[in-house]
Amino acid sequence: MFSQKGKPLLVMDNFVFKLNKTTNTNKYYQCENPQCTMTLRTDINDVLIGTKDDHNHPPEPEQIEVRKLKHVIKEREKNETTPIPKIYDEETARFYLTSLAMAIVPSQGEISTRIFVLLFLKE
Template identity: 50%
Template sequence: EAFVTLTVEIQAKSPAISFINSNKGKPLLVADEYTFKLNKATTTTKYWICTINGCAAKVHTDSTNLLMKTVGNHSHLPEKEKLEVREVREKIKQRAINETIPIPRIYDEECAKAMLSTTAIAILPSEREMNSGINKARRAITPIIPTTQVFDIPESFSKTLNKNDFLITDKMITRRQRILLFSTSEQLKMLFAAETVFMDGTFSTCPSMFDQVYTIHAIKYDQCE
């Protein structure tokens, strides 16, 4: 008969940490579904404290954000749902900045993709509530609407994503009348081949120094382009 002695070394599992941005763009450390904000940083160490007021839990990382140690215990339960919501919000914001599709559509797509828990859905801000900050982020990278007819058109508005021409005419008709024509060559081919075209002028969406936005639509595959 042989006796086997097993020594079991119990080691406190160190949490995996990651980082996200707060609504205000400040970095937050995430460990085991708890969030920490940066309280103090020295040349070697960053001191993170729990985002819940009065909670004593802390995390120390080195200056490159590697975990050094955790200190103290949380006086509350983890905020899993808040984190889910924060991640969705951040994704929507990044897409709103990097893409030009309407924000309500980004919102719907990202909410569907995130497969949030019912609690998270309950605390998810509505599209309207979320919109103001996200709109601001998008506006910050969209050029301001010029106040006179004389302005340069950035490449992101004059070329397609494939770098083909989109601004096909940019002409002063008289000294004070400028006409801008936007289309891809593919769209022109479609237009010229169409049996029916629709034309419509609108004043309401037009910047004040232009008279009118005029759109021409052609039908293809029974859908208006």
């Protein structure tokens, strides 16, 4: 999974971690929540080596589901000529989303606007 800026993210136990530093043998991640002090270390293949501290917030699996859906929609829009509304309908039907995740999925119009901004204003 990747952030909106294209940076690598690691999902572990329904928490999202952003890559903080990479060495020849290890990767260091920190919780994406800025108020959380949880960090972890993996090898180069993202196999967990150790953790430091605990999360001070609950996991948000629904947010992760929605981010994955948005990523798939964005990737399809970059690589296909299919209209965004059709991609949105196909992917929301294909993804198994919990009812809570469906409640927080951006509307088709919001997705279209965001993808337009990401794809065309970066050029």
